[in-house]
Amino acid sequence: MSEVTANYDESWKEALNEYFESFLSFFFPLAYQAIDWTQKPESLDKELQAITASAKTERRIADKLYKVWLLDKQQIWILIHIEIQSQYDVNFEERMYTYNYRAFDLYHKFVVGLAILGDTSPTWRPNSYDQAMLDCELRLKFPIAKLLDYESRWHELESNPNPFAMIVMAHLKTKATTGNFSEREEWKWTLIRGLYERGLTKEQTVKLFKIIDKMMTLPKTLQAGLVAKIKHFEEETKMPFISPTEELAMERGEQKGIQQGIQREQQLIIRQLNRRIGEIESSLIDTIRTLTIDQLELLGEALLDFSSITDLEQWLQNL
Template sequence: MSEIIANYDESWKEALNEYFESFLSFFFPEIYQLIDWTQPPQPLDKELQQITASSQTESRIADKLYQVWLLNQEQIWILIHVEIQSHYDVSFEKRMFIYHYRAFDLYGNKVLSLAILGDDRPNWRPDCYNYSIGKGEITLKFPTVKLIDYQSRWDELESMSNPFAMITMAHLKTKATTSQFSERSEYKWQLIRGLYERGLTKEQVVKLFKIIDTMMTLPKELQAELVAKIKRFEEERKMPLVSPTEQLAMERGELRGELRGKLEGKLEGKQELIIRLLNRRCGEIQLSLTERIRQLSIEQLEELGEALLDFSSMTDLERWLQK
């Protein structure tokens, strides 16, 4: 069986994009209560890209940066770092410090840094970076959540309506079933069926379905069996909703049709189309990757146009370009 890699990064990024308010109320309720939610939070993707690019660190899994207003009308930035590691990372605290001070240095805003740890080491709980020289001292403290702590609260998670209860369950079951795809398929089915049984709206079902489906990757055969099971379930329930599986198929069909209709143009037009579709599939791509795409030949652009339909993260694009 070919290697199947769980797609945590894309799932967490999508979840943070869709459910930032729910994220804070679920993991950091004390911080949630400080924010004036009548003023919509503003995502700062371009600023984050500059912050992480300026630091001398590798590209991380899932980082997000938001501008929010507190109840006292003070404006602050919230920097979220989701780390999916299965081993001790000696540089984690330093990396949190680098991102924090670069945000302050470049833009002069107060920053609150938060960390989500998705690894399976119960005793690794970094929450501070500190060094001192003589009487001088630097300290950064950042609230940290360890996802494996929720393993003992499974019944509680199942009863919660917050979308991050479902996302946390999907994460834990994905980690627990590495290379055990039959078990993962069964857990995935249980989680997806739970979406329907929670009485969610069509839009809520589709959004959460896509996040869970992206994270809990399966071999093609098991994925096909799962899709068939979901369709039978929908037919038995005579559900009035548009099936998430059908919606995903429609989106894929629209992308393929758009490619077929527009990849006939000039080189510059093909480049812009490919870049636009990659932004839709993988998030805003870095300038360095954009420049590499502009150097591709027409034949290579057409190959990339077909390949990107299977991309789910920036990593997929980087791997394709390396080949």
């Protein structure tokens, strides 16, 4: 099966864009409770690009920088820098520090650094950056959320209405099925089907569906099978998704186009047979409609040598 890379960064970035308040509520309740949510947070993507471009570190798509207002008014507003790290990185603590001081230098406001650790090592838990020399010391300590810790709380995730409960499940199962795409397809289907059980609106369902679909990347053959399951589920429950993803729409279009092409080929073959050997029985037509596109092409070549219905029947028996 072809190499497929899970798409963590773009999925998490989309999740943060959609659910920043829910993100803090789920992972960092202390920060969530301190913010004045009557004032809409500002996403500072352009400013973060300037910070990461000038830092000698690799930029992560899922990095986010927000301007928020506090309830206690001690500072009118502060910055929150969020880092999503999906694999071990020896320079992670330094990057957190680098981005922190560069953001501070840009605005001269306190910068709260928050980190999500989505790797597979239970012992890797970087939460500070320390340097000391000649009685001079600097230190940055930042809170972290380790996604592996949620594996033991799976039942809580299943019943938690916060969208990040579902996103965490998708992340964990994507990591756990690296290289095992059949199992990933099964979990992806389980999670997508579970969206209906959460009592979400259609809009909420679609947003979460897009994030899960983008993160839990599958080879085309398995994705096509998943699309078929979803379509069947929609027909059974009469609860269709509303334009779930552009990718799925394209997949459905491709499948529909393939099917239409097969039907056209079937009709052409049947017309040619009727002209070549006379009108054929409905039972033979039914058999022809079960042929694959490759078999139809072979039949199209073979029928040029047919002189009777018997020739067609023998050809079909020899498949």
